[in-house]
Amino acid sequence: xxxxxxxxxxxxxxxxxxxxxxxxxxxxxxxxxxxxxxxxxxxxxxxxxxxxxxxxxxxxxxxxxxxxxxxxxxxxxxxxxxxxxxxxxxxxxxxxxxxxxxxxxxxxxxxxxxxxxxxxxxxxxxxx
Numbered sequence: 363x364x365x366x367x368x369x370x371x372x373x374x375x376x377x378x379x380x381x382x383x384x385x386x387x388x389x390x391x392x393x394x395x396x397x398x399x400x401x402x403x404x405x406x407x408x409x410x411x412x413x414x415x416x417x418x419x420x421x422x423x424x425x426x427x428x429x430x431x432x433x434x435x436x437x438x439x440x441x442x443x444x445x446x447x448x449x450x451x452x453x454x455x456x457x458x459x460x461x462x463x464x465x466x467x468x469x470x471x472x473x474x475x476x477x478x479x480x481x482x483x484x485x486x487x488x489x490x
Contacts, residue, residue: 363401367393368447368484371405375448375482378408383416383479403440404450407433408482411457415479423470430461447484456480 363371370393377386387409394405414429434457442450460477467474 383412386412400440404442407436449485
């Protein structure tokens with residue numbers, strides 16, 4: 363990522379961490395359009411997690427399940443490049459646990475819709 367793209371990615375993560383999942387999606391989608399390869403796919407996976415949490419907040423159980431499943435599929439098929447500025451492994455683990463819980467439900471409880479999203483932080487890379 364260029365420094366400008368890295369700054370945009372950080373903005374998206376800040377919105378994610380603030381629970382502003384729709385706005386996170388908007389910022390990361392713009393970035394996603396400028397990327398290619400596994401870097402693009404990794405950002406797509408993060409986007410899908412954000413939209414999954416948006417659906418969770420709005421009580422859309424099926425939407426949440428579908429987006430989390432799609433994100434995990436992308437992370438599995440297209441591993442993040444070694445120099446990608448976010449380790450997706452902790453995120454994947456938390457989404458797997460939450461997804462397993464959601465698969466056992468018929469409806470979302472109000473308490474579950476407020477499940478805290480994992481905190482996403484940039485990780486140091488060899489290039490920066």
